Amino acid sequence: MPFSQVQPSSRRLAGLILGLLFSTTSLSALAETDFNPRLKTAIPESLQMLSLDGFKVQEIQPQPELPLTIDLTLRTHDLWDRLRQGFAMIDLNDDLVLHYQQWYQNRPGALRQMIERSRPYLHHIVEELEARGMPTELALLPMVESSFNPMAHSPAAASGLWQFIPATGKRFNLQQNWWRDERRDVMASTNAALDYLQTIYEMHGDWHLALASYNWGEGAVKRAIEKNEARGLPTDYPNLTMPKETRHYVPKLQALKNILGNPETFARLGLPFIPNQTYLATAASPRPMDVKTAARLANMTLEEFRHLNPSHNRPVINADTPVVLPADRVDTFIENLANHPAPLTQWQGYAVRSAERVGEIAARLGVSTNELIQANGLPGNVRLAAGSKILIPGNGNQEGLQRMLGMESSPAIIQPEPKAKKLTKKTSSKPGTAKNSRAAPKKVVKATPTKKNTKK
CATH class of the missing domain: 1.10.530 (Lysozyme)
Structure with a gap:
């Protein structure tokens, strides 16, 4: 085909491309940024390097599109x-x-x-x-x-x-x-x-x-x-x-x-929303403290406090032991603790002097047997050996309590039940024997004469 026939087509094509580039440049100043990549990538790759009348047509490459990412620095409420x-x-x-x-x-x-x-x-x-x-x-x-x-x-x-x-x-x-x-x-x-x-x-x-x-x-x-x-x-x-x-x-x-x-x-499924905010914090007392007292100082019910502090086996918390509280109750706890002049514990140590049952100790002290059993983790109304140490209500013997707080194992010594004496059998105890005072008298059996065999 003669060059004269090709040239008009090339010029028309160049005009189309230049018009498109002009439209793209004009729109880029007005359009939102998320549309730019679509406009810039609309030109076919085959036309990116076409040279026309001394002009070099080259597509302006857009910035690479970044994948959708999650900004972890933004704090979500959920x-x-x-x-x-x-x-x-x-x-x-x-x-x-x-x-x-x-x-x-x-x-x-x-x-x-x-x-x-x-x-x-x-x-x-x-x-x-x-x-x-x-x-x-x-x-x-x-x-x-x-x-x-x-x-x-x-x-x-x-x-x-x-x-x-x-x-x-x-x-x-x-x-x-x-x-x-x-x-x-x-x-x-x-x-x-x-x-x-x-x-x-x-x-x-x-x-x-x-x-x-x-x-x-x-x-x-x-x-x-x-x-x-x-x-x-x-x-x-x-x-x-x-x-x-x-x-x-x-x-x-x-x-x-x-x-x-x-x-x-x-x-x-209607599952509950949980806010993305701190819920738990810790605080501690420099002195031993009752679980009930700690709950009261934090303005919490005993059940709420135990729910956050289930690790405590006894009713007394050792000094400097962190207690877990709702974050919005820590300041209240610390303030109430500083303004609490009374003793923080209503339990004291008790040393058993002679073997006796838990129920006997409770009766003498005027407290509940079940309360002593539960407070000391005992299996029941057991007999405690001399030298045992248990927690009892009261704050009179704080020195004894301090000694108990230093013990890791149970300071209570459970004494085995005394063995019952076994009866020894000297004679038979069946009815009719001499040992039975109400035994029937012996029957007298009369002998009957027997005939002698005589030989005739």
């Missing part, structure tokens, strides 16, 4: 939004997850109740997880372990929100003595649980295996992994041979994550 933003574990998808997701969704009342129980504790747990850089879905683990009941106790002697058994609790420095059990302390047990989870995650490098270890024990999971390695089998969570409880453990957590992580499902 704790559930904050929780969802920190989800970081790989999702597990199997039939067990679907089963438990349906199971929880079919019981919205029980789910709501469990969330209400979590209300005082959840914000603190989320903050601790974020501070450690751990996945925030781990904050839902107490729902699987204890339904967020800090007084939960299992047949295997596990206790508290995070269900520590005694040995693991001691391993992570949770005090367990006559006075208190920190496995039930919300803050202490949360710190220990996250320490433990970090330890087993570093061991396996996999959160699902870390959770299996939390439930089954890291040694058991390690042996299961070694067995699969020896057989050339995969060593991830779905492929390990494990007990039924552990097999169902991670799917339960995943099911809760799926439900609570979905705002639409959350709203449809």
Whole structure:
């Protein structure tokens, strides 16, 4: 085709392109910024480098579009939004997850109740997880372990929100003595649980295996992994041979994550809103203090105080022991404590001088037997040996109380019941014997003559 025929077409095309570029430049000054990329990218790539009459036509490349991100510096008012933003574990998808997701969704009342129980504790747990850089879905683990009941106790002697058994609790420095059990302390047990989870995650490098270890024990999971390695089998969570409880453990957590992580499902089930604000704080007294006194100083009911402080086994709290309070009650507690001239405890130490029952001590002191039994953690109206020490109402013997506060094990010594004397049997005690004074007289049997055989 002659060049003269091509040139008009090229000029028309150049005019079209220049007009489009002019429109783009003009509109960019007026249009909102989110429209600019669409206008700038409307030119086909084949026309980006076309040279016409000495002019070089080149598209002005837009700034790259950034993916939608979440600004974690913005503070949300909803704790559930904050929780969802920190989800970081790989999702597990199997039939067990679907089963438990349906199971929880079919019981919205029980789910709501469990969330209400979590209300005082959840914000603190989320903050601790974020501070450690751990996945925030781990904050839902107490729902699987204890339904967020800090007084939960299992047949295997596990206790508290995070269900520590005694040995693991001691391993992570949770005090367990006559006075208190920190496995039930919300803050202490949360710190220990996250320490433990970090330890087993570093061991396996996999959160699902870390959770299996939390439930089954890291040694058991390690042996299961070694067995699969020896057989050339995969060593991830779905492929390990494990007990039924552990097999169902991670799917339960995943099911809760799926439900609570979905705002639409959350709203449809009518689950409770939890504000993203600090709920718990701690304070301490320099002197021993009664549980009842602490509740009164914080303007709380005894039930409310015990709900936040379930770790105390006795009615007396040792000096300098942190008590957990709602954050908005701390100032009230400190002010009332400073202006409290009366003794902070109405209990004193009592030393048993001679063996006697708890009921006898209670009667002599004019107090309830059940009150003494409950205050001292006794199995019943037992006989206490001489030298036993127990708590009794009153504030007369504070020195004895101080000595008791330094004891970790029970200072009460339970004396075995005296053995009853056994009767020795000298003669038979059956009726008709000489030992029985009312025995019937012996019958006299007369001999009858017998005929002698004579031989004739």
